[in-house]
Amino acid sequence: MIDTHCHIYVPQFTDDLSEVLDRAFEAGITDIVMPSIDLTSKAAMAAMHHDRIRFHPMAGIHPCDVKGTIEETALWKWAHEPDVVGIGESGLDYYWSSDYIPEQKDSFRFHCRLARELNKPLVIHNRESTFDMLAILEEEQDGRLRGIWHCFNGSSDEGKTAIDLGFHLGIGGVVTFKNGGVDKTLTDLPLDCLVLETDAPYLAPAPHRGKRNEPAYTQLVGIKLSAIYEKSLAEIDAITTETARNLFNI
Numbered sequence: 001m002i003d004t005h006c007h008i009y010v011p012q013f014t015d016d017l018s019e020v021l022d023r024a025f026e027a028g029i030t031d032i033v034m035p036s037i038d039l040t041s042k043a044a045m046a047a048m049h050h051d052r053i054r055f056h057p058m059a060g061i062h063p064c065d066v067k068g069t070i071e072e073t074a075l076w077k078w079a080h081e082p083d084v085v086g087i088g089e090s091g092l093d094y095y096w097s098s099d100y101i102p103e104q105k106d107s108f109r110f111h112c113r114l115a116r117e118l119n120k121p122l123v124i125h126n127r128e129s130t131f132d133m134l135a136i137l138e139e140e141q142d143g144r145l146r147g148i149w150h151c152f153n154g155s156s157d158e159g160k161t162a163i164d165l166g167f168h169l170g171i172g173g174v175v176t177f178k179n180g181g182v183d184k185t186l187t188d189l190p191l192d193c194l195v196l197e198t199d200a201p202y203l204a205p206a207p208h209r210g211k212r213n214e215p216a217y218t219q220l221v222g223i224k225l226s227a228i229y230e231k232s233l234a235e236i237d238a239i240t241t242e243t244a245r246n247l248f249n250i
């Protein structure tokens, strides 16, 4: 099982990192894909180690950290490194950060360009900005762009639009929330377009909602999907893991 979106390198895990990773391995996690937040994430991600789990960094600048023109040259160089499996997380966030919307859009387009030119998947963060996000993807798609709409919580029509644009949907703890609505949306969307994620340390699934999230809880997301799609956890694991391996080439 793969946690395709986990900020395991942040200070919230410093004190008990090895226990967190042991629990993840016991819950079936073999690979953790790490979206970066800014250029300083690189060193923190490189320090991750566990005997049985593989770590895969991405290169990107989170939209909430866009406070002007981004350091394109440094990001360009970093994204080219062979261990970088994806571009992100990038995207738009009008909820937490509405002061720099034009700059967020410029940054998002730059990440789209990187993903296209390097043939690496783009991992998208989107909050209260779905219309603009999909419009930019449509403009930037030239047949080469692919990736994941992380923490998907749109409508089934928005999900289908993203899938038609060549994207997959990252499903995390929100699918387990009462009244979250994602579980109902998913019945209209194909399982082979989904990947599992936690977004740890944020958005812990039920029954841990409100507490620190961790990669072992990917399994709880898988269990919820097994109820929605009426398949065993092993089948959900096999299908979503294959999708994630193909996307990130890991």
Ligand SMILES: [Zn+2]
Pocket (backbone or CB within 6 Å): 005, 007, 035, 089, 199
């Ligand atoms: Zn994230």
